[in-house]
Amino acid sequence: MRILSVCQWKKIVTGRTISKRERTRHQLLSAAAKVFAEKGVEAGSIQEITAVAGVANGTFYNYFQTKEAILEAAAIHFGVTFCERIKASYAHIEDGAERMAIGGRQYMTLALEQPQLARFMLSVALSSRIWDEQVRPYIQADLMLGIRQKRFRVASREAAMNLIMGTNLAAVRSLTSGEAGRAHITAVAASILRGLGMEPTEADEVARRPLPPLPPA
Amino acid sequence: MRILSVCQWKKIVTGRTISKRERTRHQLLSAAAKVFAEKGVEAGSIQEITAVAGVANGTFYNYFQTKEAILEAAAIHFGVTFCERIKASYAHIEDGAERMAIGGRQYMTLALEQPQLARFMLSVALSSRIWDEQVRPYIQADLMLGIRQKRFRVASREAAMNLIMGTNLAAVRSLTSGEAGRAHITAVAASILRGLGMEPTEADEVARRPLPPLPPA
DNA sequence: AGTATATATGAGACGATTCTCAGTTTTGAG
DNA sequence: CTCAAAACTGAGAATCGTCTCATATATACT
Numbered sequence: 421m422r423i424l425s426v427c428q429w430k431k432i433v434t435g436r437t438i439s440k441r442e443r444t445r446h447q448l449l450s451a452a453a454k455v456f457a458e459k460g461v462e463a464g465s466i467q468e469i470t471a472v473a474g475v476a477n478g479t480f481y482n483y484f485q486t487k488e489a490i491l492e493a494a495a496i497h498f499g500v501t502f503c504e505r506i507k508a509s510y511a512h513i514e515d516g517a518e519r520m521a522i523g524g525r526q527y528m529t530l531a532l533e534q535p536q537l538a539r540f541m542l543s544v545a546l547s548s549r550i551w552d553e554q555v556r557p558y559i560q561a562d563l564m565l566g567i568r569q570k571r572f573r574v575a576s577r578e579a580a581m582n583l584i585m586g587t588n589l590a591a592v593r594s595l596t597s598g599e600a601g602r603a604h605i606t607a608v609a610a611s612i613l614r615g616l617g618m619e620p621t622e623a624d625e626v627a628r629r630p631l632p633p634l635p636p637a
Numbered sequence: 638m639r640i641l642s643v644c645q646w647k648k649i650v651t652g653r654t655i656s657k658r659e660r661t662r663h664q665l666l667s668a669a670a671k672v673f674a675e676k677g678v679e680a681g682s683i684q685e686i687t688a689v690a691g692v693a694n695g696t697f698y699n700y701f702q703t704k705e706a707i708l709e710a711a712a713i714h715f716g717v718t719f720c721e722r723i724k725a726s727y728a729h730i731e732d733g734a735e736r737m738a739i740g741g742r743q744y745m746t747l748a749l750e751q752p753q754l755a756r757f758m759l760s761v762a763l764s765s766r767i768w769d770e771q772v773r774p775y776i777q778a779d780l781m782l783g784i785r786q787k788r789f790r791v792a793s794r795e796a797a798m799n800l801i802m803g804t805n806l807a808a809v810r811s812l813t814s815g816e817a818g819r820a821h822i823t824a825v826a827a828s829i830l831r832g833l834g835m836e837p838t839e840a841d842e843v844a845r846r847p848l849p850p851l852p853p854a
Numbered sequence: 855a856g857t858a859t860a861t862a863t864g865a866g867a868c869g870a871t872t873c874t875c876a877g878t879t880t881t882g883a884g
Numbered sequence: 885c886t887c888a889a890a891a892c893t894g895a896g897a898a899t900c901g902t903c904t905c906a907t908a909t910a911t912a913c914t
Contacts, residue, residue, distance in 0.1 A: 543764065682870085858913085859911080
């Protein structure tokens with residue numbers, strides 16, 4: 421219809437130009453996360469994703485080959501983006517134990533504030549090898565830092581990683597399903613620190629330190 | 638063809654008669670677990686389940702309405718059956734801490750010895766509310782026992798449950814994907830006991846006690 | 855403004871699966 | 885042994901999602 425419109429849509433954010441391609445791709449990823457979180461990965465269809473994204477069905481295939489492809493892309497995108505935001509939020513903290521506690525609490529807080537996004541991450545966390553590979557390094561870095569600082573005392577690093585990731589996942593599950601409230605968050609954070617070898621009193625103190633605000637996405 | 642057969646198939650096990658209905662239902666559940674474990678919940682079809690079960694396609698609908706229905710039923714069936722076998726295996730153990738460590742190790746051992754079944758449980762553990770409801774009491778009983786016996790010292794029961802279930806799940810994941818070997822099992826069990834408030838040395842000792850054999854299914 | 859390139863559209867062909875149902879076989883009790 | 889009720893069968897109709905492609909529109913460059 422309108423032929424004269426030129427560059428109407430372009431958005432300049434922090435000085436960066438976002439191409440139409442990037443923008444549509446992001447719409448698809450967001451829609452996928454929403455649909456998968458609401459209906460489950462199984463029941464969510466490409467049709468529905470494109471509908472929620474506000475694009476035509478055929479547009480999907482300009483960006484992704486299959487449902488699995490967009491699932492994986494969305495998992496990585498939101499997982500890594502969220503890790504980066506967390507990392508920025510505690511950039512000024514040197515204590516490995518405190519960083520660990522903050523990371524977990526940010527994730528658990530997401531479960532309360534954006535349950536859909538949290539549920540989406542939950543649905544891929546245990547099944548997607550790639551999600552695990554991408555997210556693990558962020559956590560492992562803090563674990564190693566804490567060990568170096570003698571804040572943690574762990575016999576097996578792999579077991580410690582299972583404890584950290586598994587406990588946080590289970591807690592997020594409890595939080596998104598409404599079984600647990602805000603008080604649960606510090607309790608879980610403290611439990612993890614104790615599991616990593618800290619004294620109960622100290623673990624509690626660290627888990628209660630103020631939670632720095634997350635930078636916007 | 639054969640008209641004279643009467644009650645040919647009936648099996649008498651431990652004095653109990655299994656009706657044809659029960660039997661077919663169980664064939665379907667087993668087939669479902671196998672198919673879902675091999676192909677994933679998404680790719681597994683009702684057609685394939687009935688083929689593996691050795692029944693006609695239409696028979697499925699005498700027992701379940703949808704794929705979700707059989708998924709849930711299978712999850713509960715195998716989850717609870719496995720819990721009962723574990724419970725029988727440590728019936729003679731009084732120490733809550735040892736029971737907790739055995740339970741976890743049995744589950745992790747399953748990941749090595751029947752990875753398909755373990756992967757199936759994994760795929761439902763975090764997403765099915767009902768699985769959680771059914772399996773949780775078994776674990777909670779040992780947790781409470783350990784607390785009463787002063788073997789554990791936990792600030793929050795809910796956080797402790799998240800720690801136990803989440804860590805075991807994450808460990809099973811590592812084990813089924815081949816990232817970890819047998820040695821991982823005791824390390825994880827010890828980590829959990831430490832997370833529940835036991836001293837490192839004692840946790841280690843308990844996690845190494847002999848694992849009683851599982852009774853056959 | 856004009857044009858080449860990139861991107862979006864959506865109707866419809868296609869394939870796969872679900873689900874039904876009329877007919878057949880099996881079961882169990884008398 | 886007989887028979888009614890229960891369970892099973894499998895062909896095929898109905899449904900649903902995927903994916904393609906010819907066409908339309910938007911963008912970037914000059």
